[in-house]
Amino acid sequence: MGESITHLKVPVEPEQRGTCLGPDGSVAHVSRVLGMISGRWKLPILFRLFAEPAMRTSQLLRDIPDLSQKVLTQHLRELESDGLVARRDLGRQPPHVEYRLTHAGLNLLPVLMSMREFSRSHSLDTVERSAD
Template sequence: MLETSTHNKVPMDAQARTACIGPDGSAAHVARMIAMISGRWKLPILFRLFAEPSMRTLQLKRDIPGVSQKMLTQHLRELEDDRLIVRTDHDEQPPRVEYSLSEGGRKLMPVLMAARLFSEQHRP
């Protein structure tokens, strides 16, 4: 049986410890996911797109009070780069662009809902 630190429950074996806190370990993957959703407007965008299957930029701007067009566009691009949302350009005049959750974004939603539940149950 491996010795463990009683405080952190992190395996003391070097190989097992790397799997937890190494450069490609569990902590690194969770930190990368948190970086993907970091930003004042990313969570509201994701939750709106979870509620509606497809939305245009103007609809998102109306539904998210206080967001500027610049910040909305920036966060939409970042979420698209991280493959959490999909941008669909309908190639029409006037231009019509819609956003929806990608498969990865849909897989992330149960994690965000669990985080919401955790927050509700762990109020200070």
């Protein structure tokens, strides 16, 4: 039964296994980032904020079809608490709030672009292999 557990077969020396699987290992860090961006609308929100330096809630709602105000607010709060998005209240009446990416949010762009390229190349590889 123990042999069927594949996550214990990480190709590292046994004394270095914590580097990958420990509480501060690679798996924990990658899982944390995936948790930050999981949610149906988080990636569309992040990519819109990559495209525009600052956006109001109404702009995000216009640009992302089928996204409700409630879910947008929820996702923006989660992204803010994860340190990826900053909320800026401009102190006007009626309330004027803008959202922008933080430094951490901007640093996430190359990671997401790498994931996009992996997806593109993986899709092509899968199609090519199935054709052979």
